[in-house]
Amino acid sequence: MNFCSHCGHTLCFAIPDGDDRPRYLCESCGTIHYQNPRIVAGTLPVSGSRVLLCRRAISPRKGYWTLPAGYMENAETTQQAAARETREEACAEVTLRGLYTLIDLPHINQVYMMFRADLLGGFDAGVESLEVALFEEHEVPWDELAFPTIERTLQHFFADRRHGEFPLHISAVTLEDRERYFGSA
Amino acid sequence: MNFCSHCGHTLCFAIPDGDDRPRYLCESCGTIHYQNPRIVAGTLPVSGSRVLLCRRAISPRKGYWTLPAGYMENAETTQQAAARETREEACAEVTLRGLYTLIDLPHINQVYMMFRADLLGGFDAGVESLEVALFEEHEVPWDELAFPTIERTLQHFFADRRHGEFPLHISAVTLEDRERYFGSA
Numbered sequence: 001m002n003f004c005s006h007c008g009h010t011l012c013f014a015i016p017d018g019d020d021r022p023r024y025l026c027e028s029c030g031t032i033h034y035q036n037p038r039i040v041a042g043t044l045p046v047s048g049s050r051v052l053l054c055r056r057a058i059s060p061r062k063g064y065w066t067l068p069a070g071y072m073e074n075a076e077t078t079q080q081a082a083a084r085e086t087r088e089e090a091c092a093e094v095t096l097r098g099l100y101t102l103i104d105l106p107h108i109n110q111v112y113m114m115f116r117a118d119l120l121g122g123f124d125a126g127v128e129s130l131e132v133a134l135f136e137e138h139e140v141p142w143d144e145l146a147f148p149t150i151e152r153t154l155q156h157f158f159a160d161r162r163h164g165e166f167p168l169h170i171s172a173v174t175l176e177d178r179e180r181y182f183g184s185a
Numbered sequence: 186m187n188f189c190s191h192c193g194h195t196l197c198f199a200i201p202d203g204d205d206r207p208r209y210l211c212e213s214c215g216t217i218h219y220q221n222p223r224i225v226a227g228t229l230p231v232s233g234s235r236v237l238l239c240r241r242a243i244s245p246r247k248g249y250w251t252l253p254a255g256y257m258e259n260a261e262t263t264q265q266a267a268a269r270e271t272r273e274e275a276c277a278e279v280t281l282r283g284l285y286t287l288i289d290l291p292h293i294n295q296v297y298m299m300f301r302a303d304l305l306g307g308f309d310a311g312v313e314s315l316e317v318a319l320f321e322e323h324e325v326p327w328d329e330l331a332f333p334t335i336e337r338t339l340q341h342f343f344a345d346r347r348h349g350e351f352p353l354h355i356s357a358v359t360l361e362d363r364e365r366y367f368g369s370a
Contacts, residue, residue: 001190001191002190002191002192002193003188003189003190003191003192003193004188004190005186005187005188005189005190005196005209005218006186006187006188007187007188008187008188008193008195010193011190018312021258024190033190034256035259036223036224036256036257036258036259037224037257037258037259038221039221039222039224039296071219071221072221072222072296073206073221073222074220074221074222074291074294075291075292075294076289076291077289077291077357078287078289078296078355079289079355080291098353098355099284099287099353099355102263102284104262104263104264106259106260106261106262106265107260109259109260111224111257111263127203168283168284168353170263170264170283170284172262
């Protein structure tokens with residue numbers, strides 16, 4: 001961030017009066033440019049004993065498997081965002097069953113909100129997916145999952161399914177978790 | 186948003202290739218400036234039979250009562266944000282007890298995440314509060330609450346407390362809800 005999006009003046013990076021952390025500030029028009037975490041909303045679509053996964057057609061992690069999820073947009077709700085991403089990536093309609101995992105990623109300024117969902121009818125690969133398929137637990141490609149948030153959401157689901165209760169799981173993916181997942185290379 | 190924060194060029198507002206909604210685009214450097222909802226994280230601090238409220242020292246809704254809450258910052262978790270806001274606005278330490286209300290406000294691009302919490306020790310007015318106090322249910326200033334999200338969170342709490350269970354409540358504040366709350370003036 002170099003220039004003020006309001007007036008075009010060069011920005012500085014300093015602590016505003018009355019604040020406690022540095023922000024991008026415009027000394028010309030006075031605008032403070034706050035930066036905040038973004039929500040990634042998605043679903044864990046279930047059909048009978050199987051779960052739906054999408055193989056990514058885009059980077060990052062192209063070719064790896066993921067649950068349908070993406071950045072929440074302005075002017076929509078978290079549940080609308082989760083259903084929209086499922087429609088876009090898997091051409092699938094779902095009935096949402098409640099918030100299931102809330103995962104903070106403070107190192108990349110994201111908050112994942114994954115909803116359990118019942119798959120309704122068919123599915124197909126959306127433009128951001130190479131393929132979309134249903135997997136039994138023993139078929140899940142654990143070594144080819146795209147993100148630690150997806151692995152964790154699936155692990156919770158299969159563990160919870162053994163006793164039929166699906167409470168909300170709140171956790172964080174730490175920098176160490178990320179390095180363990182992606183390797184330090 | 187008028188100028189590219191990356192290169193300073195004038196922005197246009199158009200649908201990027203492969204996208205389905207208009208964004209602020211820089212035709213000079215190619216940057217797409219996405220805008221996404223922000224998370225407001227906070228707590229419902231409980232001490233015995235009373236709840237803690239803060240009277241706002243700043244606009245909007247200066248002079249009205251609220252639960253401690255504010256914008257989540259980069260590089261923190263939702264729970265760290267909720268605890269930090271409680272510390273800043275009420276000089277209070279809390280033990281978080283789980284996510285309690287998740288309220289979408291699509292008309293103003295906010296998502297509230299309020300955690301139930303146990304108040305630990307004392308409290309005082311932070312710089313953004315005129316006063317901070319504990320209220321029994323019959324003492325809550327319902328007509329002087331700052332925001333519909335705060336009213337709704339307190340209503341859920343007192344209703345749930347009668348039977349001792351506090352499930353997560355997910356809802357949205359619609360434009361109609363906002364107009365009813367603030368008046369259409």
